[in-house]
Amino acid sequence: LISQPDTGEQALDITEALVRSGAVDVVVVDSVAALLPRSELEGEMGESSVGVVARLMSQALRKLAGAISKTNTVVIFINQLREKIGVMYGNPETTPGGRALKYFSSVRIDMRRIETLKSGTEMVGNRTRAKVIKNKVAPPFKEAEFDIIYGEGISKVSEIIDLGVKLELIDKAGAWFTVNGERIQGKDKVKEYLESNPEVADKIEADIRANAHKLLTPQARKAAIAAGRAIDISADDFEG
Incomplete structure (x- = not known):
């Protein structure tokens, strides 16, 4: 389901309608920086429209917050980076759309x-x-x-290689990798090998899933326990 509305108001109204309907699990708004307020669309070139998107987002998010909690819909807002003018100290980067999105985001x-x-x-x-x-x-x-x-x-194969090296399921020495007893030079060649031998890739992936709990930091382990989740993570936790 793809919609390309003319204005930011239409985009956020559609988002709210989809969330309240409960008919979809995920809604993606691409992007906040590209939302065009109706006043800007109908106005003249060069007219000032400072803060319009921020007010629009603030109003929309207040309405969306309750609906999202009732339907358990995931709403993803994609945004872009901008640079603040005249910033001499600290991080000059910011995101359009005001502060409401930063506040409401989980x-x-x-x-x-x-x-x-x-x-x-x-x-x-x-x-x-x-x-x-x-x-x-x-x-x-x-x-x-x-x-x-x-x-x-x-790239799933690239991820298998990276996690395999972290868990020492794949040996790495410099540019050389040892996979299933085969010594291969370069990550690209390893990818080609795993793509040509899917049974080897599946075996490494299964081992990664079985040992995934080893990738958790102590802080993450405590958080998992506090959330009532088992440390022995199942493969379902890593699907997608």
Whole structure:
């Protein structure tokens, strides 16, 4: 279900209607920075519209908060970074849409491209870092890195390699990897090997899921216990 409304008011009205209906599990608004208020659409070029999006978001989120809690719908707001003008000290980065979204959000994730992935001279994807900068349901400030391949999405095979190395299921020495007794040079070659041998990839993935609890920090273990969840995490916790 995709909707491309003309104004920000329409976009947020549609979001509210979908949430209240309970017919969908997830609603994604892409993006807050692109929301166009009706007053700006109908106004002249160059007219000032300071704070209009912030007021719009504040009103919408107050209405959405109750509906979300009743229907358990997940609403994801994608936003962009802007730089504050004239900031000499501290972080100059900010996000459009005012402070209401920061306040109402249960989880906020800062995602950045940290590396361009290449196959020879051709760019094939990005290495991405995700940092949880706010979390009401678990300890915040966790970080994760993963590969996004153009036309494919998040690379599952690359994630298997990274987690396999962390859990010492795959041996790594410099640029060399040892997988299932095979010594292979370079991560790209390891990916090719696992893609050509899916039974090996499935075996490593199963071992990762069986040992996933070892990746938890002491703080995360305490949080899991406090939440009444078992430390022996099942594979279902890592689906998707």
